[in-house]
Amino acid sequence: MKALKNISLLIVIVLMISCNSEGKKLLVEVYETSEAGNKLSKITEFQNSGEKVSLKLKPNQTFQTITGFGGAFTEASAYLLNKLSKENRKKIIDAYFSKEGAHYSLTRTHMNSCDFSVSNYSYTPVEGDKNLEHFSIEEDKDDLIPFIKEAMAASTDGFKIFGSPWTAAPWMKDNNKWVGGKLLPEYYDTWALFFSKYADAYKAEGIDIWGFTVENEPLGNGNNWESMHYTPDEMTNFVQNYLGPKLEADGKGYLKILGYDQNREHLKEWIDSQYKNEETSKYFDGTAIHWYASTFHYFPEELQYAHDKAPNKLLIQSEACVDAETPVWKDDAWYWKKEATDWGFEWAPEKDKHMHPKYAPVNRYARDIIGCLNNWVDGWVDWNMVLDTKGGPNWFKNWCIAPVIVNPDTDEVYFTPLYHTMAHFSKYIRPEAKVIGLENPDDKLMATAAQNPDGSIAVVLFNEFKTPKTISLSLNEKNVEFSIDAQAIQTIVIPSTAKTN
Incomplete structure (x- = not known):
């Protein structure tokens, strides 16, 4: 009887330990x-x-509080989607925006044309039209706008979208060209009005714009494709005295304004200008950055500096892609191998060569996103969502890679490992996460x-x-x-x- 009691006690102890272990x-x-x-x-x-x-x-x-993850609506991507079957078009849009897919929550698009457009165009084609009476987004109605609206329909939670201009129309610039040059001071008011009219025009199409970057790559891009140059203080002046007040006067003070919008190695000087004092800071909601300064380095010191200087402002990675490469078609293994090169591999200055080694595309994405999240970045936006097997279309033939590659001639779709890499973040880390x-x-x-x-x-x-x-x-x-x-x-x-x- 005593032995039976001991066995019973042992069973109880084992069960208690088991339950306690399972509970942890x-x-x-x-x-x-x-x-x-x-x-x-x-x-x-x-x-x-x-x-x-x-x-x-x-x-x-x-x-930091997360703003979102996603990619960019470009004319190149929209043009390709128009060439695919309805089934494959829907498959791609659902893969990016549905809850079952990558569930993108933060997106970007270009205002006027960019390198990933089929041609150069402006919403303000009439020279000298200071009041923008002829402003029109007609150019976007065949491709970009349908793409955005179908993405909206596929998304259960919705997503934020911000616009970025590559350049004003040539007639507003000191060199009268699509590439390079600066906005003439006499058109500062006109250019501020441009942003307000853009928000109104898209709203009329049923698309609410969340915000803007002031200028894509204000330092320029080597005089290759659409660009318009600012110094840090010139951009701060434009936002402080023209763009911010204009949006506020038009009842659009809710629209976010992100400064800079280029590579991180120059971030400090732009941060210092934007957030010099209360007056310069007033209309800036945050800063946008790109990753092209290095294939592997995510510049934690610069990111930490930006946060410390303006801890309550947004810090959003607004563009990234595997650049200077044509897509490798239906070969997952390539995206894991250190065979890709970037723009700087051949012609970066000697002092910067070490920043541009051969790399594996998946590694570059995963390292950068995690590095950014661990250094105060609250949003991370990829570049084109869809490109073809050449890495375009692109009027400048500036070939790049997107997470989804298509062959419009054969109606084939390839989801590269970069798509799944993006989804690891966008699908599971949602807006307002901490x-x-x-x-x-x-x-x-x-x-x-x-x-x-x-x-x-x-x-x-x-x-x-x-x-x-x-x-x-x-x-x-x-x-x-x-x-x-x-x-x-x-x-x-x-x-x-x-x-x-």
Whole structure:
């Protein structure tokens, strides 16, 4: 009888330990994209590797609020969608904007033409039209506007869209050309009016504009395609004394104004000008940046400086792409290999050559997005959503790569690994999420985390090396163990209730 009691007591103790152990296990969902072939695949079986990394989430430590993730509506992409079958057009738009797809939440488009347009055009074609009585977005009605409206219909939560001008019409500029030159002071009022009229014209089409960048690449682009130059103080003057007051006077003070909009290595001088004092800062809602200064470096010092100078302002990565490359058609492996080169690989100044090595496209995207999120960036926007097998169309023949490549002649669609890489962030880290603390002792594993408005947490990991890793992830005394493959990106989703199993 005593032995039976002892056995019963042992069973109770074992059950208590088992229940207690189960109660400390996190319930998570793991999604992986990898060089081995996973494409945002849900992973339920894991193999332990010899190398273990312990990560600890700190949800009480919060950083920036997320504005969103997404890509750009360009005439090039819209033109190609018009050439595809209705089925493939819908497939691509749903893949980007539906809840089942990448669920894009922050987008950009060009005002007037850009390099990824079929030709040069302006909404203000009549020379000397200071009051813009002939302003018209007719050029956008065959391609860009239908693309945006179908994306809106596919999106359950909606998305923000901001416009960026590459240049004013040549007649407003000191060189009377599409490329280079500066806005003539006599047209500052006209150019401010241009932004207001653009918002009205798009609203009349059922599209609400969220905001603007003042000028795409104000430092210029080597006199290649549409551009218009500003110094930092010239742009600040235009915003402080013309654009900001005009939007405010027209009842559009809610529209966001983002300054700069070019590469991060020059960010400090623009930040210093925009946020010099209360008067210069008044109308700037934030700053836009590009990634083209380096293939691998995300400039954390510059990003930290921008945040410290203006902690309550937005900091949005507004453009990025695999540039100076033609797409590799239906070869996933290429996107994981260090074979791509960027614009600077051949002709960057000698002192900057080290910033432009050969790289793997997936690595460049994953490293930059995680690096940005860990350094106060609140939005990350890719460039073209769709390009063809040449990397266009592009009137300047400035070929690039998009996450989705199509062959309009054969009505074929290829979702590159870059599409799935973007979705690891856009699908699981939603607008108004807060980036949270994450202890990570491994300098060979990139990691970031954010808590969504619904309370769920998304952790994104990137292992760019050839060795898998075992991950031990803890949250509030609860723990889960899993593994990440070699050359893989993972999103780990923790439900809002932090359920146990």
